Amino acid sequence: MKEKLRFLFTLGAFLFVIIVVLSLFSIKKPKKAARYIPPKVFAGKIAIVLDDWGYSFNNMHIIEQIKSPLTIAVLPDLNYSRAIAENLHRKGFEIILHLPMEPKDKSAMEKNTIRISMNEGQIAGIIDKDLSSIPHVKGVSNHTGSMATSDTATMEAVFRVLKKRKLYFLDSYVTADSRCFKVASKYGLRFSKRDVFLDNKNDPKYIKKQLYILRDKARLKGYAIGIGHDRRNTLEVLRDVIPEFEKEGYKFVFLSEIVQ
Incomplete structure (x- = not known):
């Protein structure tokens, strides 16, 4: 009898241990809380316009490495x-006409430059010809033009053509005497003005510094427009810096998304 009780006691103890062990395994470990990733804060819009395309294909392999929106200003x-x-339109970039306009320094002017001595018919003829030579154009910017953009009559003639064509205008703002904003307002033309020149010095450190200035302007007013050129250093710096700015919440957009 004692041995039977001892056996039952041992068996009960054994079963109790098994139950305790099994219950420990069945207790679910609390899940680790998912790491909080703060939402990306929108910091501002940036439009980059790259001037003076049309001379060569030399830098095509670099610009094709940039996957963010850029606006390409093509000389006629x-x-x-x-x-x-055609090529950069297929790659997803926005195309505008970079219209040669009369500067104060006449030493290096493109052929068929818009001059203040021209009448409205001559100006319209040049713009129509230039637009027919470049496909997929969404807008126009001035190439040089310190003389022409400061002349009200000339800009009225230019803007009447652009208004009829439903094109916007970017004032490269090469002179503080520019009349472009006033005339654009008169005609209800979609318009904007350059904020920062990126590559007045063809030096990577300088270009990067100018991009940071552009970024700060975008943060302060909600958007900013920078103008660079078809140059190796400019494109390589853009390729490297754009992803950094995007991580900070800046959105790169086509110029057409900023003009008003």
Whole structure:
């Protein structure tokens, strides 16, 4: 009898241990809280316009590495103007006409430059010809033009054509005497003005510094427009810096998304 009780006691103890062990395994460990990732805060819009395309294909392999929106300003009537516009349009970039306009320094003017001595018919003829030479154009910017953009009559003639064509205008703002904003307002033309020149010095450190200035302007007023050129250093710096700015919450957009 004692041995039977001892056996039952041992068996009960054994079963109790098994139950305790099994219950320990069945207790679910609390899940680790998911790491909080704060939402990306929108910091401002940035539009980059790259001037003077049309001379060569030399930098195409660099710009094709940039996957963010850029606006390409193509000079008319050059050997590669049409082909570059077609190619970069297919890559998803926005195309505008970079219209040669009369500067105060007459030493280096493109052919068929818009001059203040021209009448409205001559100006319209040049713009129509230039637009026919470049496909997919959404807007126009001035190439040089310190003399022309400061002349009200000339800009009225230019803007009447653009208004009829439903194109916007970017004032590269090469002179503080520019009349572009006043005339654009008169005609209800979609318009904007350059904030920062990015590459007045063809030096990577300088270009990067200018991009940081552009970024700060975008943060302060909600958007900013920077103008650079078809240059290796400019494109390589943009390729490297744009992802950094995007991580900070800046949105790169086409110029057409900023003009008003």
